[in-house]
Amino acid sequence: MAKRPATAKKTLSAANLKALGDDRLAELLMEMAGEDAGWKRRLRMELAAEVGAADLALELDKRLNTLATSRAKVSWRKRPELISDLWTVRRIIVDRLAVMDARLGLDRLVAWFDLYPGLSARVKDPKGELSTMFDAASADLAAVGSLAGVEVAAPVFVEALNTRLSEWASWIGRGAVAMQPDLARAVLKGITDGKPKPTGRLALVVRKLADRSGDLDAWVASLPDDDRTRPEIGAEIARRLAETGRANEARAALEASRPVTKEATRWGRREPEPPPPPPEAWLTAEVAVLEAEGDQKGASDARWMLFERTLAEAPLRAEIAKLPDFEDVIALDRAFAHAAAYPDATAGLRFLMNWPALREAGEMVVARAAELRGSADEVPLWASRLEGRNPQAALALIRSRAVALTRLALGSGGEEVQQLVHQAQALSDQIGDEGQDGFLLALEEAARPVRRGWR
DSSP states (O other): OOOOOOHHHHSOOHHHHHTTOHHHHHHHHHHHHHHOHHHHHHHHHHHHHHHOHHHHHHHHHHHHHHHHHOOOOBOTTTHHHHHHHHHHHHHHIIIIIHHHOHHHHHHHHHHHHTTHHHHHHHBOOTTOHHHHHHHHTHHHHHHHHHHHOHHHHHHHHHHHHHHOHHHHHHHHHHHGGGSOHHHHHHHHHHHHTTSOOOOHHHHHHHHHHHHHHTOHHHHHHTSOTGGGGSHHHHHHHHHHHHHTTOHHHHHHHHHHTSOOOBOOOTTSOSOOBOOOOOOHHHHHHHHHHHHHTTOHHHHHHHHHHHHHHHOOHHHHHHHHHHSOTTHHHHHHHHHHHHHHTOSSHHHHHHHHHHTTOHHHHHHHHHHHGGGSOTTSTTHHHHHHHHTTTOHHHHHHHHHHHHHHHIIIIIOTTOHHHHHHHHHHHHHHHHHTOSOHHHHHHHHHHHHHHHHHHHO
């Protein structure tokens, strides 16, 4: 019997390569370096890293300088090779140099990012792969900056933003979420203290840094005055102020952004229009402001108003959690009844299924089957969840799904429709339902416009 081949030993892995021995591996690497300039540079950098941080920094400077001074156009065929080269240089800066000497690593990483303007002008990149790679590297700025420390990294980032804002605004803004709060605070101070009110891209960076450092005043100050009267933005300001206990300022921000009545036209040809209803975010902020003001009754009323208008779960759950025993049951009954009678039947059913309130959901389906949108993606799941508890409701959902798919020009002979017909037949036989013939007629009626279109 032939001996089975040792396939595990032939698998390309670090452990198996070590078995080749140092001499053989060195020969293979030299052979690769002779055929691939990129590999040769990589090996030189790895050897320099073994000597020390200064030697590795020197090797990196050579490559960064070559990339920065080159004026050669890069075709789409050469683009992958360049991107691979840039990725390798970045990884050596972050994983090798920055670990040995964070200051040297940060300087080279900044130089790597500063390659982008020149590269973008000479690289054919219709898919945006180059910009995507630089954006994805933004987190490295936070990581290496944190290693270097606030006193080293903050001045570097401030200088980059002050002199090269068009590119660095995006990178610092993206990296801010991973920065150490102290570093974000120092950078924020460097670009705002004694400076005019930030606008445009700088304002976006300020908001990102303010979020990370917890500086609410800087975050608010970066917003244009006109924007603060918009309900969505005023609501966000008010919510943040309320959460920090600044109730009076929160109320002022909320009222400044309250939707207002539109005035009549100059010539009086049109009556004043009533204010539009506040958006959900504004109503949510109102709850937070009322709680910050200590108005628990007002906050409770506002939560109910928000739920009744939007069927949002969060305010209802918050309200239920504050109620004593038995009162919470009464409140839930009220909420479920409201959802069951909600003008948008499908939205009401979605709430009941998600809560979950399956008994009430089944009853609602049976009562309002004709109003439900069978095209909703969740209908098959809802039917399967209701089948054991309320098979009549499950049957109604299956039938509404079949009719909806047929009306969507998928045809009565579609595979999914046929499966639904079989499901409906089986469930109808199980519960003794007598509406199957009517369902099949409705299905044929729904398919007729589709067939006329085919002709």
